[in-house]
Structure formats: structure tokens, C-alpha cells
Amino acid sequence: MPEILRNIHFVITVNPAVQLVRVTRSAVPSESAMQFEAKWMEACRALDRAGRSGLSLLLDLRAAVGRNDPEYELAMQRVRPAVMRGFRRVAVLVQTPAGALQIHRHLREDGIERLIGSDEDRLLDYLLDAGPHGR
Template sequence: MRLVRTVRSDKPFASMSEFDRVFMELGEALDRLDRARYVIIADMRAAPGRNDPEFEAGILRMRPRWLGGFRKVGVLVQTTVGMMQIQRYARHDGIKRLVTTDEEEIHRYFSQAD
């Protein structure tokens, strides 16, 4: 299985310009892949909670650049609140993804036929 894993650290972004820079660099790295041939795990378990309007606008802008085009997307979260936030994002951006606290569930999802 061609698997990409992104892991969010527990360090908050110092500014939205840092956020933009990090996500642009991430997008550029992921663009070097043939995304349609890969699955991606976005491990968000350590991410500091944040849902202020500035962050919400930034993540709305960056989600397609980060998760778009992959064969399947799995998101690991730590809490029910985190799961609800990611599910809300999925309803808005139309990128299908499995959101769970269980990494084995993601691997089962990835192994199912498309």
C-alpha cells in the first residue's frame, strides 16, 4: 500500500503566516507524489485545539492542498470534539475521509476496495 502520513505536533502555530508557510511547504512536498496512487493518514492526535475564525479560514483554504487528490484519507484524532470538528470540515470541503481514534480502523478502511 502506498501510504503517506502527516503528523501534527503539539506546538501551536506562532502566527497565521507561519501556518500558511508550513501548509504551503507541505502541499509542495505532497504535490511531488501521484496522489491518486496513495492513501494518507493525517495524525491530528497531538494538535492543540483551535477554532477561532482566523484559523478556520486558513484551514478551509489549505485542506484541499493538503488532503485533496488522495485515493483515500484517514484522520486520527484524540477526542470526540476533534472528531466532530474534522467531520464538519468534511461536510464543507467534500473530501471523503474516515475520522477515528483507532489507527487499525483506518488501515482496514484503506484495505477495502475503492
Template structure:
């Protein structure tokens, strides 16, 4: 995360795949993906269900969501893609704004495809500063 003079985001939930941090000053919830691959689709579904439960408890409409997938292992097999397509709306809806921080242009392109599929507007970039500006803008 970038250097700021504001207090550090607070850890609110973590498992082997995700860390959830809340930056109350900026009104941003961070979902930071680890590099650990999912062992199965069942594990993916269980982890995302727990993640969504955590996000529900925070009050989504109060926050922007920053999803940092820079460390995520690449995967695009059909069963994984289908599971993500079912899960994404539940995960991403309800926030003031959504932004995704990717590692590469290829990652940006994959996430842009996801955005077209599920119709949830989001900024997808490799530039953390630009993403933070977007997520903290009013309107």
C-alpha cells in the first residue's frame, strides 16, 4: 500500500487467500488476494462466501472497494471462470465504487472481460495511486 500520513488500514478479516482491511479515513475496504491457489472449486466457493459475509458486516454502501489481485495466481479454466461469474456480483455489489489493482496488462484485460460479463462498473489498473484517487472521489 502507498505511503500516507493517515492511519494504517485496520485488519478486519484474514484467511490463506484474502486479507480484508478497512481504511476508515479514506472509506475504503481493501480485499488483498494472496498468492495461494485455491485447491478446489469448493474451497473457492467457501472462501468467497466467508469474504462476502465479512463485507456484509461492514456496511458496503459506506465504502469503496479496492480489490488487489496483484499476487493472485493466474487461472482461467472454464470451471473456475464459471464459478467466478456466479460469485462476482455477490462479492462486488453494494459499494460506492469498485477498483481492481492488477499486476499486468494481461491481468487488466482479464478483469475487463469480467466487468463486461457482470455489468459492475469498476476501474481496473496497475496504478495504485490512480486507483486510490478514483475510489476517494465524490460522486
């Protein structure tokens, strides 16, 4: 799959054959909430260049170091809509039940529909199903 962005925090690839964008977050922690937000916005610009319409998005956050201190929470609240908007479907791949709980809380906060889980095959089945309502 062609890469559209690679930096210390993200690798973003696009598979046009199946209309899938994959954002993989590295385990490298952000130095500050400001850097965290800046790197996510860099990822957003790459997603914009890829074009979002008709594509599905897989966010692979398994390696990410979780943060829930107020500065990071505010930064994430600002970037989530920018990252996820415009995609046909969104799924978030997490490593732990605690990670899933945090992403579920974000879903309640911002109302962006997404599937969350640790089973990559299940999430890919959801993202790659071309039907308007899933299976």
C-alpha cells in the first residue's frame, strides 16, 4: 500500500483497490500536548490529500501510549472530528479493554460513529463491506 505520510508518530497508507486508509500510531510518546495536536493535524492534512469521500478509515492505536490528562484530552477533543470526518466508515483498533473504554467515551462525546475493537479481521470486514448498512 502506498504511504502518504511517515513520521515518528504515524504511518499512513492508502489501499485504493479496497478504498481503505490506515493510520498506524507508533509507540513514541508526544513531548507535549501541543506536539500531540500538531502531529495529528499533520496526519489530517495527509488524509485530506488522500481524499476521504468513499474511503474507509482504520485507526490502529494498539501501540499508542494512552494519555488522559486534561491538556491531552482537550487536544484530542479538537483533533478527533478533523481526523474522522468525511470517511464512509471508521474503525479503531485498540490493544486493551481500557483503550476501548477510552475510545467509547470519545464516541459518546463527539457522536462520530465508529467500530472499536481488538480484532483486526472483524474491523476490516466492517470497513470493507461495500453495502450501505453493513452485513
